Structure formats: C-alpha cells, structure tokens
Amino acid sequence: MRMLINVPETVVADALRGMAAAYPDLTVDVENRVIVRRDAPVAGQVGLVSGGGSGHEPLHGGFVGPGMLSAACPGEVFTSPVPDQMARAAAAVDSGAGVLFIVKNYTGDVLNFDMAAELAEDEGVQVAKVLVNDDVAVTDSLYTAGRRGTGGTLFVEKIAGAAAAEGRTLERVESIARQVNENSRSFGVALSACTTPAKGSPTFDLPDGELELGIGIHGEPGRERRPMMTSGEIADFAVNAILEDMPPSSPVLVLVNGMGATPLLELFGFNAEVQRVLRERGVAVARTLVGNYVTSLDMAGTSVTLCQVDEELLRLWDAPVRTPALRWGM
Amino acid sequence: MLDADFFRRWMTVAAASVDREADRLTALDAAIGDADHGSNLQRGFRAVTAALEKEATDTPGAVLTLAGRQLISTVGGAAGPLYGTLLRRSGKALGDAAEVGTPQLAEALRAGVDGVMALGGAAPGDKTMLDALIPAVDALADGFAAARAAAEAGAVATVPLQARKGRASYLGERSIGHQDPGATSSALLIAALEEAASGAEGSR
Secondary structure, eight states, rough: OOOOOGGGGGGHHHHHHHHHHTTTTTEEETTTTTEEEESSOOTOOEEEEEEEEEEEETTTTGEEETSSSEEEEEEETTOOOOOOHHHHHHHHOOOOEEEEEESSHHHHHHHHHHHHHHHHHHTTTTTTEEEEEEBBTTOOOOGGGGOOOHHHHHHHHHHHHHHHHOOOOOHHHHHHHHHHHHHHEEEEESSSOOBTTTTTTTTOOOOEEEEEEEEOOSSOOEEEEOOOHHHHHHHHHHHHHHHHHOOOOOOOEEEEEOSSSSOOOHHHHHHHHHHHHHHHTTEEEEEEEEEEESSSSOOOOOEEEEEEOOOHHOOOOOOOOEEEEOEEEE | OHHHHHHHHHHHHHHHHHHHHHHHHHHHHHHHHSSSSEEEEEEHHHHHHHHHHHHHHSSSSHHHHHHHHHHHHHTTTTTHHHHHEEEEHHHHHHTOOEEOOOHHEEEEEEHHHHHHHHHOOOOTTTSTTTHHHHHHHHGGGGGGHHHHHHHHHHHTTTTSOOOSGGGGGGGGGGTTTOOOOHHHHHHHHHHHHHHHHHHHHOOO
16 A cells, blocks of 8 residues: 555654644644644633544644634544643643533543543643534444544534634533534445555455445444445435434534545535435535545545534534634635 | 562563564454554553653552553553553552562452443443453462463453444444454453563573
8 A cells, every 4th residue: 555654653743744834823733742723822712622533634633723623632543642632732722711622432532531631620721521423323322332423523613613712601612512413413434445554454345346334434344335336325325324313403514524535526426416315305404515524544435414503503603714624704 | 579670571571562463453453443453552562661761660559650651641542541540550559569469469450450440431241451351350369370361361252242342332243253452452461461470480
C-alpha cells in the first residue's frame, strides 16, 4: 500500500505541522497535540472541546474556530487521545464560563474524557460532557459498547458551537448538544476497507463485488456483507434504516458524508438518491451538506446522517461559522 | 520476597514482549477491532521503561504506580486507561512496603482488576482482558507459572466468545472465532511476571 507519508510513527505530528502552516487562525501545539482557536479563551463564552482518534479528518481539528469548536485533541490514528490532552485544552479555552466535552461514544474516548474531566475539575474548570451516539447500525446496544458516534458529531459540534458563540450558559449549551444528538441518526456503508499507517494493509478483506453495510468509522467491519448494490439501492437501505429508528416529525438536516476515498461526483449522485428516498417517505429537508467530513482514512463509501431540527436548531445551524472545514456567514 | 528491582524487571520484560509481539497483537485487533493494539501498547511500555530509567522508584508500589501513570498518559484508546488503572491501583494497594510476598501481589492485582472492572464495566466472559487477568490472579497462589498458564488458557478461551464490550462488540456474532487482543496482551503481561521471577532465581 503506497501512502503519502514519511514513517508511520510521525503521521499525526506531520499532519499537525501542516495544519499549523495552513491555518494561522489556529494555535497548534504539535508536541502536546492540542489545536486551539487562536483567540481562546473568548470572554463570556463556554469552551467546546472535542477529540478522538486521528484518521477522520477534517473531524475534529478542521472544526475548530469561531462558531464551532474551541479546541480539538487528536489521538494516534483510530486511538482516542490521552487525558492530559483534553485537560490541557480545557485549561486553554476556559474563560470562566465552563467547558463542554463532546465525546463520541467509543470505550476509549469515554474513558479518556472521563479521566480528563477529573483532571480539569481539579484545576477548577467546570466541565460538562455530552456523548454522541447516532449510529443506527448498532442494534443490540444492550450487549455492545452502545451506539457509535459518527456523522451526527458534525451537527452537535456546529449547533452547540453556535449556541456557545451566542453566550449561552454551560447548562444550556450542554442541553442543546444533547438535543441535537438525540435528534440525529446515521448509517454507513463501506465499498472498501481502509489501511492504517501502522498496519499498512487493509483492516478487513472485502472481495470485489461486495459491500459492507453498517460500518463505523474505524475500519472495523460492519454487521452485514452483501453483493454490490447501486447508489439508489444503498440510499434506500441507509435512509430506511434511519427512518425505521427515527420517524422524523420535523424537517431534517441531511449530511451525505464521504468516508475518504469516494469521489464527490459519486457523493453528489448518491445525494440525489438520498433526497429521492426522503421525498418518497414524505420527509422535509431543511438543509443538505455533501462532502468528506467524518472520514475513515482511505475507506471508500458513505454515511448518511439525518438531524431533526426545529426553528431554533435550524437558526443555530445557519449561524456564522469560520473553521478550516466549515465556513459560512463570516 | 519481591523488591522494587523485581517489579522494574517485570515492566522491562513486559515491554520487550510487547515489542516482540506487537505485530501479532495488531493483527488480532485488525480482525475484530481497529488494528492498533500492538503499536499503542508498544508506545506505552516504551514510555514506561524510559520513565523507570529516569525516575527513582524505591518500592514495588512506586514502580507500578509510575508505570500505570505513564500508560494512561501515552497509550490512549481503551487500553491506556484500563492497563494504566490496573497497574496504578495495584501499585497503590502495595503501599510503601519495600518488599512484598506473592500473596500481597495477588491481593494488589485483584484490586487492580477490580479497578479495571469498575472503569470498563466488563464482566468475565465478555471477551476482554479480564478473561485472562481474572484466572491469572486466581492462580497466582500456586505460583507464577500457574498464573501464566491460566492467563494464556484464558486468552485462548476467548476465541469462541462473542464480544460484549469494546470495539469488537459492534461485530456481534462475527466476533466469534477470533482471539481477543486485550486478553492476549494481558497474558503477555502475566507471562512477563513469570519471566521476571525466573530471571531472579537464575541470577541469585
């Protein structure tokens, strides 16, 4: 497998140095692995800190900036960051209004953020946590680590970020983040496995002519393998899986997300099919976002996320944002 | 009796066997997880040996506490907090004693395992590191060789189990038929204990 890297051991540090060079609005601490918006802490605003394994770019570092995250903590590839990183980030962004940790529901992320919250509270930072668990592919969550956090993370980070930018209290920002998570559902499909730099070969074997349904974002295999389907058939399967779990009673935000190696040409075509299914099912679409946002290294495939919004959540979604990966209104 | 030197040797041997087996751990993890268990533990145990060379540790408890703290700060993932807690809790349970006997070590490791269970919420049979650690601690009264055999048998016994915790749990029934990487690395840690002990006998 050919990769555009020097050596596997330095991929994360190398990427951070490159981000620092590309985005002067960010303060990138390469050694301690913390990405902070340059003007942090912002007086009177709740700080938003997220993080997780690397390999999902632009998540989370690409979402740091006014109107979204205050800081992000990248771990090794597909490995949650260590508590010291989040404690450091919390200290850097706390203006006295408190800090919200946005945590994708994976065992490692939960444990490390829990330990970080203890460290930060010892330093006098008020910390609240919200778990993102939007993946409907995990069905028997009683017997697993629970539903995974995937595409819904983008909606949580953007909308909670807008609420924080308006100067809402920690309690309020936390409850908005929780509401966005409860209103979000995702389903992912892989057309190929991905290759981690450490391993250098695909994380699972997917023979030609087959696809993997219900994947997560870490190259872990999904729940079911089937003969290859068309874009339209995949849209039917994914959207129906979501609507079965959450029949929306209000308009939805749609995220058609690429896993990393699927061209935008295919993603836009797939989005047309997703919109067709939503129309057929009578679901009103408020806004749509198409692109590579919550990726899984070089995996080919896509995920669909729907988030039900009321007027308030839609207003916060539309609010100005200025980050490397999402930017509008400012 | 086991002194600080013995515990330092345990950590050094563990680091060497993690180095040796890193590719196998990562390959096991690729089958039912995310292909990074070997490289993550390698990073962590290298940090442990570096810290033990740099910082003075006078007691068995201090060695394990320092090792645990290093793992928490360098490994990440679930393995960092879980292995870190195992060693840190065990170290704290050993207190300030300059030397400890095998029964005290068994008691301390049991406290460590309890910490792992409280943190991770797993139970025996969930296809996790506990499936190697619990039998090992139970067998420690019969000596290090018995503990090692119990840990290795426990790791192999995870093959037919369905994972109920951690990333492998997302696979449902498809996790059956694979040996758990966490139980495998736990067996390495216990095997290192026996190797450290036999090294001690050989050198004295």
